Amino acid sequence: MATRGSKVDRSAKWVLGAPLIAFTAMFVVWPVAQGVQTGLYDFTLQNPEITFNGLENFRRVFSLPGFWDAVRFTALFAMVVTAVEAVLGFGLALLMNRRFPGKKLFFTALLLPIMIAPSLLGIMFRLLLNGDIGLAPAVLSALGLDISLFSPGTVVPLLIVLDVLQWTPFVFLIVYSGLQSFPTDVLEAAQIDGAGRLRTLTSLVIPIMKPVIAAAVFLRMIDAIRTFDVIYVLTAGGPGRTTTTLSIFIYKTAFESGDFGLAAAISTVVLLALLPLVPLVVRRIAQPEGSRS
Amino acid sequence: MTAAALVAAVPAGTSPKDRPRPRRERRTRMWLTTGVVAVIAFVVNIPWLNALMVSFKSEADIAHSPVGAFKPTLSNYANALWAAGYDFPKFFQNSAMIALGAVAVVLLLAVPSAYAAVRLGLGGRLIMNASSSLRLLPAIFFAVPYFLLMSNLGIIDTVLGLVIANSFLNLPLGIILISAGLGEIPIEIEEAAAIDGASSYRTLYSIVLPVLAPTLVAVAVLVFIFSWNDYLFALILSSSNATPVTLGAANFVTSTGIRWGDISAASILSTLPPVLFAVFAQRYLVSGLSAGAVKG
Numbered sequence: 001m002a003t004r005g006s007k008v009d010r011s012a013k014w015v016l017g018a019p020l021i022a023f024t025a026m027f028v029v030w031p032v033a034q035g036v037q038t039g040l041y042d043f044t045l046q047n048p049e050i051t052f053n054g055l056e057n058f059r060r061v062f063s064l065p066g067f068w069d070a071v072r073f074t075a076l077f078a079m080v081v082t083a084v085e086a087v088l089g090f091g092l093a094l095l096m097n098r099r100f101p102g103k104k105l106f107f108t109a110l111l112l113p114i115m116i117a118p119s120l121l122g123i124m125f126r127l128l129l130n131g132d133i134g135l136a137p138a139v140l141s142a143l144g145l146d147i148s149l150f151s152p153g154t155v156v157p158l159l160i161v162l163d164v165l166q167w168t169p170f171v172f173l174i175v176y177s178g179l180q181s182f183p184t185d186v187l188e189a190a191q192i193d194g195a196g197r198l199r200t201l202t203s204l205v206i207p208i209m210k211p212v213i214a215a216a217v218f219l220r221m222i223d224a225i226r227t228f229d230v231i232y233v234l235t236a237g238g239p240g241r242t243t244t245t246l247s248i249f250i251y252k253t254a255f256e257s258g259d260f261g262l263a264a265a266i267s268t269v270v271l272l273a274l275l276p277l278v279p280l281v282v283r284r285i286a287q288p289e290g291s292r293s
Numbered sequence: 294m295t296a297a298a299l300v301a302a303v304p305a306g307t308s309p310k311d312r313p314r315p316r317r318e319r320r321t322r323m324w325l326t327t328g329v330v331a332v333i334a335f336v337v338n339i340p341w342l343n344a345l346m347v348s349f350k351s352e353a354d355i356a357h358s359p360v361g362a363f364k365p366t367l368s369n370y371a372n373a374l375w376a377a378g379y380d381f382p383k384f385f386q387n388s389a390m391i392a393l394g395a396v397a398v399v400l401l402l403a404v405p406s407a408y409a410a411v412r413l414g415l416g417g418r419l420i421m422n423a424s425s426s427l428r429l430l431p432a433i434f435f436a437v438p439y440f441l442l443m444s445n446l447g448i449i450d451t452v453l454g455l456v457i458a459n460s461f462l463n464l465p466l467g468i469i470l471i472s473a474g475l476g477e478i479p480i481e482i483e484e485a486a487a488i489d490g491a492s493s494y495r496t497l498y499s500i501v502l503p504v505l506a507p508t509l510v511a512v513a514v515l516v517f518i519f520s521w522n523d524y525l526f527a528l529i530l531s532s533s534n535a536t537p538v539t540l541g542a543a544n545f546v547t548s549t550g551i552r553w554g555d556i557s558a559a560s561i562l563s564t565l566p567p568v569l570f571a572v573f574a575q576r577y578l579v580s581g582l583s584a585g586a587v588k589g
Contacts (some may be wrong), residue, residue, distance in 0.1 A: 013409040013414065013415040013494070017409040017416070020406035028461065092333060095329065100323040100327045101323060102331070104328075117500075117521065117522035118409075118522065119542075120542060127343065127553055127557060138358070165336070165339075165340070217406070224428055229524040229539075251433060254437050254440070260441075269431065276428060
C-alpha cells in the first residue's frame with residue numbers, strides 16, 4: 001500500500017505542477033528571453049526591417065541624457081518617499097496601537113488609500129489640484145499662498161507629498177501587524193526597571209521591530225522604484241523630463257518613440273542593476289520558517 | 294489588551310511606584326488620540342472625498358467655486374452610467390471580467406503547484422525563490438515582450454490577453470501566500486489520509502483545500518484588487534475592446550473635453566469594488582498583505 005502511494009506521489013507532483021510549468025514557459029521564460037533578445041536588434045515601429053545590431057542599443061542607453069535623468073529622478077524619488085513613509089508609518093502604527101474610541105473605524109479609513117487604483121487616484125489628484133476648479137489651489141490662495149503646483153520647482157515635492165499620502169498607510173499596516181505579536185513581557189520588565197517612555201521606544205520597541213520595519217521599507221522601495229501610474233496620469237513625466245521615472249522613460253521609448261530595441265535594452269540594464277538585490281528578497285520573503293518561533 | 298497597551302501603558306515615568314492616573318485624565322488622553330488619528334485618516338482620504346463631493350455637483354457649481362455650498366445632483370452618475378453614451382459600463386464589465394479571470398487562473402495554477410512544491414518536493418525551493426525574485430522585477434520590464442507576445446498570439450486588446458497578463462503579475466504573490474498557508478497545516482492530517490489509502494489528489498482536494506480556505510480567500514481578494522487596479526498593462530495591451538476602468542476613466546479627460554463631474558462620478562464608481570473588499574474582507578486583506586510582506 002505504502003509503496004503504491006509513493007509511486008502515485010512521484011507522478012502526482014509533476015501532474016500538479018504541470019499547469020504552472022506550462023504557464024511559466026510560455027508567459028515568463030519566453031517573454032524574458034524575447035525581452036533580452038529584442039535589445040540586440042534594431043527594431044523600431046518606423047522601420048519594419050528588423051536587423052541584428054549587437055550591443056549597439058546598450059551602448060546608446062548609457063549615452064542617453066534622458067536615461068541618466070530618469071535614473072537620478074527615480075533614485076531620489078524612491079529614497080525620499082520611502083524614508084518619509086517609514087517614519088510616518090511607524091509613528092502612526094505606535095499611535096494606533098493605543099486603545100481609544102473609534103479605533104476600528106479609523107483603521108478601515110486608513111487602509112482605503114491603498115485600495116484605490118493609483119491611476120484613478122491620479123485623476124482624483126488632478127481634480128484636487130486643478131488651477132481653476134481644484135480645492136487645493138483655492139485653499140492655498142485663501143491662505144495667501146500663490147504657488148503654481150505643477151511648475152518645475154514645485155512638481156517634485158508635490159509628487160512626493162502625494163505618494164506619501166497614498167503609501168504611508170501601507171507601511172503603517174505592516175508595522176502595525178508586526179506590533180500585534182510584540183512580546184509584552186519585555187515591556188513589563190522595562191516598566192519594572194523604571195525605563196522612561198522614550199528610552200523604551202529607542203532601546204526596546206525599535207530594535208525588536210527592526211526586521212518588520214526593514215521588510216516594510218524594502219517593499220516600499222521596490223514599489224517606489226517602479227512608480228508609473230500616478231506620475232504618468234498627473235504629469236506624463238513633465239514638465240520637460242523633470243518627473244520621468246525609469247518606468248515612464250521605458251514606456252515612452254517603446255510606445256511613443258516606437259524604439260522597441262532601445263526600450264528592451266534599457267529594461268535589460270535595469271534588470272541587471274536590480275539582480276544583486278535578488279538574494280536579499282529571497283531571504284526576506286521566501287523563507288517562512290525563519291519567522292516562526 | 295496585550296500589545297495594545299504597548300505605548301499607552303508606558304507613559305512617562307511609569308513604574309510600580311506611580312499610583313494609577315486619575316480616570317478622567319486617561320479618558321482625555323484616549324479622546325486626544327482619537328482626534329489625532331481622525332485628522333490623519335481624514336487627510337489621507339482627502340483626494341477621494343473631494344472627488345466624491347465633486348461627483349454630486351452640477352457642471353455649473355463645479356465651475357463656480359471649489360468651496361462652498363451646492364445643490365447635490367445625481368446627473369453625473371446618470372451620465373457616466375447611461376445618459377451621456379460613454380462606454381463606461383463596458384469598461385466596468387471588462388474590469389470585472391479581467392479581475393475575476395485573473396483570480397481563477399492564479400488559484401488554478403498556484404494551488405496545485407504550491408502543494409506539489411511544499412508537500413511533494415517539486416523543484417525544491419526553486420518555485421518559492423523564483424516567485425520572490427519576480428516580485429522584485431518592475432512590471433515595465435515585461436511591457437515590450439508582452440506587447441510582442443500578445444500581438445503574435447493575436448490576443449491584443451482582448452480580455453483574455455489582460456487576464457493572462459494580470460495572472461502573470463499576481464502569480465508570485467499567490468504562490469508565496471499559498472505556500473506559507475500550506476506550511477502552517479500540520480502534515481499529520483495528510484499522512485493519516487495517505488495511510489488510509491488516499492491519493493495525493495484526493496488528499497489535496499478533500500483534506501487540504503478546506504483547511505486552506507482562509508488563505509485562498511485572502512489570495513482571491515488581493516489578486517482581484519491588484520488586477521482591478523492595474524494600469525500599465527491595460528495601457529499597453531488594450532485600445533478599445535478590452536479597456537478597463539483604470540484606463541477608461543482617464544480617457545474621459547481627453548476624449549470628451551474635461552467634464553469633471555462625469556469623471557468624478559466614474560472614478561468613484563470605479564473605486565467601489567476594491568474599497569468594498571477593503572471594508573468587508575479586511576481580515577483577509579490585512580493577513581494577506583502583511584504575510585506577503587513579512588515572510589510567512
